[in-house]
Amino acid sequence: MSVGRVVIVGGGIAGVGTAAALRTGGFDGEVTLVDAGEFPYDRPPLSKDFLTGTRDLKEIALQPPQWYDDQRVRLVNRTAVTALRPRDGAVELADGRLLPADRVVLATGGAAARPPIPGADSDRVHVLRTADDADRLRLALSPGAHILVVGAGLIGAEVASTAVRLGCQVDLVDPVAVPLAPVLGPDLAAWLHGLHAKNHVTTLHASVESFTERSNGIEARLTSSTGPRLYDAVVLGVGMVPCVDLARTAGLDVDRGILVDAGQMTSNPAVLAVGDPARVRDEHRAEHWEAAQQDGARAAATLLGAAPPEPSASWFWTDRHARHIEAVGHMDTASDTVLRGSFDGPSCAVFGLRDGLVVAAASVDDPAAVRAARRLIDRRIPADAARLADPSVKPRDLLRG
Numbered sequence: 001m002s003v004g005r006v007v008i009v010g011g012g013i014a015g016v017g018t019a020a021a022l023r024t025g026g027f028d029g030e031v032t033l034v035d036a037g038e039f040p041y042d043r044p045p046l047s048k049d050f051l052t053g054t055r056d057l058k059e060i061a062l063q064p065p066q067w068y069d070d071q072r073v074r075l076v077n078r079t080a081v082t083a084l085r086p087r088d089g090a091v092e093l094a095d096g097r098l099l100p101a102d103r104v105v106l107a108t109g110g111a112a113a114r115p116p117i118p119g120a121d122s123d124r125v126h127v128l129r130t131a132d133d134a135d136r137l138r139l140a141l142s143p144g145a146h147i148l149v150v151g152a153g154l155i156g157a158e159v160a161s162t163a164v165r166l167g168c169q170v171d172l173v174d175p176v177a178v179p180l181a182p183v184l185g186p187d188l189a190a191w192l193h194g195l196h197a198k199n200h201v202t203t204l205h206a207s208v209e210s211f212t213e214r215s216n217g218i219e220a221r222l223t224s225s226t227g228p229r230l231y232d233a234v235v236l237g238v239g240m241v242p243c244v245d246l247a248r249t250a251g252l253d254v255d256r257g258i259l260v261d262a263g264q265m266t267s268n269p270a271v272l273a274v275g276d277p278a279r280v281r282d283e284h285r286a287e288h289w290e291a292a293q294q295d296g297a298r299a300a301a302t303l304l305g306a307a308p309p310e311p312s313a314s315w316f317w318t319d320r321h322a323r324h325i326e327a328v329g330h331m332d333t334a335s336d337t338v339l340r341g342s343f344d345g346p347s348c349a350v351f352g353l354r355d356g357l358v359v360a361a362a363s364v365d366d367p368a369a370v371r372a373a374r375r376l377i378d379r380r381i382p383a384d385a386a387r388l389a390d391p392s393v394k395p396r397d398l399l400r401g
């Protein structure tokens with residue numbers, strides 16, 4: 001093949017996944033991975049056991065240091081790519097150096113969103129996207145500290161759960177009464193949101209209007225409350241903003257993400273994009289770990305001229321209050337749901353159905369049910385609602401129809 005030098009910009013799971021898939025697929029050219037951080041590390045632990053201090057940065061490395069030599073992946077760390085120079089066949093680094101590249105893979109991830117709430121630029125207002133953010137936040141989560149978590153979606157709920165575990169007094173505010181209902185289905189989402197109160201998190205149904213620094217904390221004004229509330233720290237868990245500046249400046253098509261085709265190719269055939277910032281036209285951007293990794297596998301296949309991996313329904317996991325949640329597919333497209341087990345039992349799963357097929361599933365402490373649902377979705381196996389609902393039918397037997 002004619003591609004000799006691939007430069008990957010960004011060392012998250014999408015970038016490292018691309019490098020790994022290139023080598024697994026037999027790519028023999030040069031692979032350079034440029035990352036702004038100290039070394040590529042995994043992000044999901046940042047709101048879980050890295051935040052509690054149970055695991056340190058080295059323990060959440062995406063690959064051990066030796067892997068880069070073994071796989072002949074040149075890691076250029078603590079360095080940002082500042083410009084793409086497709087016409088020169090190179091990328092430009094922050095120190096002005098040019099790295100030659102036949103193909104560039106943009107794996108630049110995203111930054112935590114900071115909504116324009118007055119006072120949100122205070123040092124007491126945290127976000128969580130990087131290990132540095134988590135280190136700073138951990139210092140604020142001291143036992144007894146009064147913490148406001150803004151946003152009860154995936155990351156906000158995880159941070160609230162970790163913060164109570166660390167002994168903080170936590171308020172969790174969201175303008176949506178039942179967060180994640182479109183993703184998990186209204187019943188499971190409501191039960192999961194209710195889990196916060198059972199675990200000593202106070203849930204508030206409101207928006208934040210402003211923050212004001214005081215000598216002894218930070219005051220938050222909420223739309224629903226009678227007066228300001230004083231906190232030691234605030235955590236914003238309100239989503240992420242994809243890093244698209246390099247793509248935009250290089251003239252690539254950008255629209256709520258870097259637009260890519262089914263093989264991760266951008267509007268410039270020398271540049272591919274993967275992970276959180278990449279978006280296939282007419283689809284939503286996925287912001288989940290496995291989707292980012294699979295983008296890397298698809299990009300590698302494109303670069304190798306190989307068949308792309310079989311597509312599979314989108315999947316993610318999240319953890320809160322010692323419960324493990326997994327979800328697959330698109331629950332908001334279901335016309336009917338089936339409950340397996342009971343919400344107050346040791347585990348349960350909800351299957352979303354449409355036209356006799358499973359289109360989604362979500363589970364609490366029942367990953368096997370979601371694995372089975374994924375196969376039912378991918379293979380379009382007709383679903384039998386009574387068997388889906390019956391916990392005595394083993395998940396793998398659901399595939400037998």
Ligand SMILES: Cc1cc2nc3c(=O)[nH]c(=O)nc-3n(C[C@H](O)[C@H](O)[C@H](O)COP(=O)(O)OP(=O)(O)OC[C@H]3O[C@@H](n4cnc5c(N)ncnc54)[C@H](O)[C@@H]3O)c2cc1C
Pocket residue numbers: 009010011012013014015034035036037043044045046047079080081082107108109110128129130155243246274275276277286287288289290292315316317318319
């Ligand atoms: C706190 C937290 C918890 C999460 N938990 C879960 C979970 O439980 N389950 C789940 O499915 N997903 C979870 N996610 C989402 C998941 O981690 C992301 O979808 C995934 O990390 C995206 O990977 P990525 O490689 O696209 O981007 P990122 O992980 O953001 O990596 C991008 C990398 O690019 C680097 N970079 C950016 N610009 C440049 C540049 N110009 N030059 C050099 N380097 C650059 C950045 O420094 C970064 O290292 C979580 C995310 C967070 C933040």
